[in-house]
Amino acid sequence: xxxxxxxxxxxxxxxxxxxxxxxxxxxxxxxxxxxxxxxxxxxxxxxxxxxxxxxxxxxxxxxxxxxxxxxxxxxxxxxxxxxxxxxxxxxxxxxxxxxxxxxxxxxxxxxxxxxxxxxxxxxxxxxxxxxxxxxxxxxxxxxxxxxxxxxxxxxxxxxxxxxxxxxxxxxxxxxxxxxxxxxxxxxxxxxxxxxxxxxxxxxxxxxxxxxxxxxxxxxxxxxxxxxxxxxxxxxxxxxxxxxxxxxxxxxxxxxxxxxxxxxxxxxxxxxxxxxxxxxxxxxxxxxxxxxxxxxxxxxxxxxxxxxxxxxxxxxxxxxxxxxxxxxxxxxxxxxxxxxxxxxxxxxxxxxxxxxxxxxxxxxxxxxxxxxxxxxxxxxxxxxxxxxxxxxxxxxxxxxxxxxxxxxxxxxxxxxxxxxxxxxxxxxxxxxxxxxxxxxxxxxxxxxxxxxxxxxxxxxxxxxxxxxxxxxxxxxxxxxxxxxxxxxxxxxxxxxxxxxxxxxxxxxxxxxxxxxxxxxxxxxxxxxxxxxxxxxxxxxxxxxxxxxxxxxxxxxxxxxxxxxxxxxxxxxxxxxxxxxxxxxxxxxxxxxxxxxxxxxxxxxxxxxxxxxxxxxxxxxxxxxxxxxxxxxxxxxxxxxxxxxxxxxxxxxxxxxxxxxxxxxxxxxxxxxxxxxxxxxxxxxxxxxxxxxxxxxxxxxxxxxxxxxxxxxxxxxxxxxxxxxxxxxxxxxxxxxxxxxxxxxxxxx
Amino acid sequence: xxxxxxxxxxxxxxxxxxxxxxxxxxxxxxxxxxxxxxxxxxxxxxxxxxxxxxxxxxxxxxxxxxxxxxxxxxxxxxxx
Numbered sequence: 001x002x003x004x005x006x007x008x009x010x011x012x013x014x015x016x017x018x019x020x021x022x023x024x025x026x027x028x029x030x031x032x033x034x035x036x037x038x039x040x041x042x043x044x045x046x047x048x049x050x051x052x053x054x055x056x057x058x059x060x061x062x063x064x065x066x067x068x069x070x071x072x073x074x075x076x077x078x079x080x081x082x083x084x085x086x087x088x089x090x091x092x093x094x095x096x097x098x099x100x101x102x103x104x105x106x107x108x109x110x111x112x113x114x115x116x117x118x119x120x121x122x123x124x125x126x127x128x129x130x131x132x133x134x135x136x137x138x139x140x141x142x143x144x145x146x147x148x149x150x151x152x153x154x155x156x157x158x159x160x161x162x163x164x165x166x167x168x169x170x171x172x173x174x175x176x177x178x179x180x181x182x183x184x185x186x187x188x189x190x191x192x193x194x195x196x197x198x199x200x201x202x203x204x205x206x207x208x209x210x211x212x213x214x215x216x217x218x219x220x221x222x223x224x225x226x227x228x229x230x231x232x233x234x235x236x237x238x239x240x241x242x243x244x245x246x247x248x249x250x251x252x253x254x255x256x257x258x259x260x261x262x263x264x265x266x267x268x269x270x271x272x273x274x275x276x277x278x279x280x281x282x283x284x285x286x287x288x289x290x291x292x293x294x295x296x297x298x299x300x301x302x303x304x305x306x307x308x309x310x311x312x313x314x315x316x317x318x319x320x321x322x323x324x325x326x327x328x329x330x331x332x333x334x335x336x337x338x339x340x341x342x343x344x345x346x347x348x349x350x351x352x353x354x355x356x357x358x359x360x361x362x363x364x365x366x367x368x369x370x371x372x373x374x375x376x377x378x379x380x381x382x383x384x385x386x387x388x389x390x391x392x393x394x395x396x397x398x399x400x401x402x403x404x405x406x407x408x409x410x411x412x413x414x415x416x417x418x419x420x421x422x423x424x425x426x427x428x429x430x431x432x433x434x435x436x437x438x439x440x441x442x443x444x445x446x447x448x449x450x451x452x453x454x455x456x457x458x459x460x461x462x463x464x465x466x467x468x469x470x471x472x473x474x475x476x477x478x479x480x481x482x483x484x485x486x487x488x489x490x491x492x493x494x495x496x497x498x499x500x501x502x503x504x505x506x507x508x509x510x511x512x513x514x515x516x517x518x519x520x521x522x523x524x525x526x527x528x529x530x531x532x533x534x535x536x537x538x539x540x541x542x543x544x545x546x547x548x549x550x551x552x553x554x555x556x557x558x559x560x561x562x563x564x565x566x567x568x569x570x571x572x573x574x575x576x577x578x579x580x581x582x583x584x585x586x587x588x589x590x591x592x593x594x595x596x597x598x599x600x601x602x603x604x605x606x607x608x609x610x611x612x613x614x615x616x617x618x619x620x621x622x623x624x625x626x627x628x629x630x631x632x633x634x635x636x637x638x639x640x641x642x643x644x645x646x647x648x649x650x651x652x653x654x655x656x657x658x659x660x661x662x663x664x665x666x667x668x669x670x671x672x673x674x675x676x677x678x679x680x681x682x683x684x685x686x687x688x689x690x691x692x693x694x695x696x697x698x699x700x701x702x703x704x705x706x707x708x709x710x711x712x713x714x715x716x717x718x719x720x721x722x723x724x725x726x727x728x729x730x731x732x733x734x735x736x737x738x739x740x741x742x743x744x745x746x747x
Numbered sequence: 748x749x750x751x752x753x754x755x756x757x758x759x760x761x762x763x764x765x766x767x768x769x770x771x772x773x774x775x776x777x778x779x780x781x782x783x784x785x786x787x788x789x790x791x792x793x794x795x796x797x798x799x800x801x802x803x804x805x806x807x808x809x810x811x812x813x814x815x816x817x818x819x820x821x822x823x824x825x826x827x
Contacts, residue, residue, distance in 0.1 A: 157793075158790075159760075172754060172756050173754060173755020173758075174755060201827075257827060258827020259827075331825065337822070364825065364826060367826070409821065410754065411801050412817055414801040448826075449803065451803065453805070516824065516825070598802065598807050600803070708827060
């Protein structure tokens with residue numbers, strides 16, 4: 001068996017709950033977030049944004065702003081180099097700074113760098129933009145109509161059939177069998193239409209960066225992001241720079257959830273720095289974060305499922321329409337792949353349609369495309385269970401995908417953990433706890449792929465035998481803790497002997513973005529390999545000292561030992577002792593790994609929630625919430641539980657309160673946390689996490705990603721709970737009080 | 748020959764939900780698909796993921812594929 005495959009073993013450090021290494025810095029204010037960096041001679045940047053949802057930019061007069069004392073640079077799209085970019089890169093540039101048209105309320109049209117923040121904003125007021133306002137569309141269904149305003153012409157790919165609006169840019173289809181035949185075998189078929197609103201990731205730290213471009217073409221960027229290598233490569237391409245000339249350092253990150261896997265304003269800061277010749281700090285306001293950094297897609301979905309009286313699904317179909325904002329690139333294909341992934345279906349067919357609208361470019365939000373798909377699918381399954389008087393957990397178990405199931409998106413599953421989550425839910429006391437009046441209990445399942453990707457790790461053994469570990473993924477979910485734990489485990493040394501840092505792009509090989517729940521899997525794999533590389537070097541050094549062959553040395557409990565009686569009699573040589581003679585035995589000792597990790601294991605979860613509906617006001621109180629999820633192996637269970645709880649909390653907000661609200665002119669009306677209401681602690685019960693560990697065969701410790709699956713089931717679980725409590729099926733999110741009250745009144 | 752299952756839109760372009768190509772690695776598979784089914788090229792250029800015996804791969808050209816492997820083309824996965 002290859003060494004990077006799963007091997008069952010006992011752990012000393014992995015699976016324990018040590019104090020997090022970044023905790024003190026964060027609670028004392030020492031940690032440096034995106035807006036915390038300054039530089040000598042630094043200017044403040046500010047961005048002028050379109051007040052229109054769709055408008056042709058007829059002219060921009062910056063002369064008055066440029067003449068203001070203290071204003072060092074004013075830029076528009078005309079200042080960016082005209083390069084032959086591929087469509088994706090051209091879209092990123094256009095989203096950073098509008099070209100011929102402003103495509104949504106909040107689209108950047110000009111920017112200023114000035115000696116103070118107040119002066120920068122005053123200069124924005126002095127810029128005169130003449131617009132020709134165009135018809136707009138923000139609703140996904142309206143945007144698909146043949147007479148809808150077209151956001152961009154000729155952006156459809158070859159998969160889009162004729163006859164659809166030019167706003168439909170791509171279509172994907174998955175499935176197998178013959179659903180029409182399957183529906184004939186059903187005792188009950190339910191078909192429903194569902195909608196979900198656009199919701200923002202709601203990260204607490206606004207996007208921020210500090211750009212410093214030199215006259216020699218070399219530059220530095222300090223930025224809050226989920227992927228500083230991606231920022232480097234994209235900004236370099238857009239600005240016509242060589243990637244090696246731009247060094248990007250990731251700040252601490254106050255939340256991302258997928259929203260910081262994209263470029264928003266970094267090219268603007270770099271261009272302001274180029275033009276002014278000074279460092280430029282750019283910090284978005286909360287209003288700008290809402291208006292101009294992507295929320296997730298809103299969606300419109302049709303689901304049809306047939307079921308027998310004893311609970312067997314005979315066929316299922318789904319059409320998922322996701323709006324991508326002002327550019328192609330939604331994740332309806334992931335909705336089409338994920339929606340029915342938890343189930344073993346003989347007949348299934350799905351379709352995903354990506355649709356442009358006059359909204360900010362849609363961004364990933366934890367398991368992009370999957371939560372809205374699960375919401376619709378799991379709602380219909382719940383309604384079938386109600387109408388056929390079936391147990392919702394038993395019915396899901398009857399149809400659950402298992403090892404050997406041909407998934408709804410095509411491949412046959414290896415060992416997976418859905419069944420384990422359902423059985424754990426059945427056995428949990430939550431399932432049999434009594435419910436009161438107007439209370440309902442909802443359950444739902446969810447699926448996410450997880451993936452690996454390009455990863456580089458350095459592990460240096462210092463002269464005193466301590467270990468410095470460098471990884472290149474911003475730590476959004478505890479990666480410094482989990483990497484340190486895996487390194488210490490592999491080396492056989494105490495955890496406090498390892499310190500992990502996040503390297504800049506000039507110090508370590510390429511690392512893909514922190515997304516796809518990839519880091520604990522892929523960076524963990526690379527960390528283990530780097531530690532094993534260092535061990536091999538240390539075994540060689542010990543062999544040199546003992547005068548025996550390296551093959552005659554083993555590594556046990558943090559020390560080199562003779563492999564057997566024939567190797568000779570030598571006392572164990574600890575990592576400290578080996579490090580102390582490194583200069584005499586060949587020089588510094590370091591292990592490293594650069595790899596494109598593949599083989600991430602898919603992940604499933606089952607959520608259970610109790611809610612109480614006030615029939616008079618429509619208000620919903622979440623009473624109890626339990627998450628059952630397969631983590632493969634929980635390296636640091638506190639962090640894993642935090643991921644489970646965080647996903648559930650964000651899903652509760654998506655289900656009950658959160659939505660982008662536009663006026664009739666397409667302007668966003670609730671660009672702030674007072675009017676866009678994310679759940680706060682007083683809205684939530686203690687969310688109980690139940691970790692299951694079904695090892696991923698593709699990781700030495702069995703790790704699966706856990707960061708995204710937890711947001712997939714909550715929308716449906718809450719909807720099913722509320723629908724049962726209210727006695728009426730809700731089919732539109734968010735289930736805000738007016739919507740619930742109206743539904744209850746309508747009966 | 749390796750049997751390759753295509754998702755619906757690609758199946759329409761290739762003219763069949765499953766095609767066979769001569770390939771022993773992931774890189775060879777992509778080359779053969781582009782050569783034998785040129786209608787797939789735009790999507791291949793945009794990027795795809797490939798499931799080989801239930802494991803999903805994005806880039807590893809040297810990943811071996813056996814004649815009896817289950818190979819499924821998928822849209823390129825992205826995450827948050």
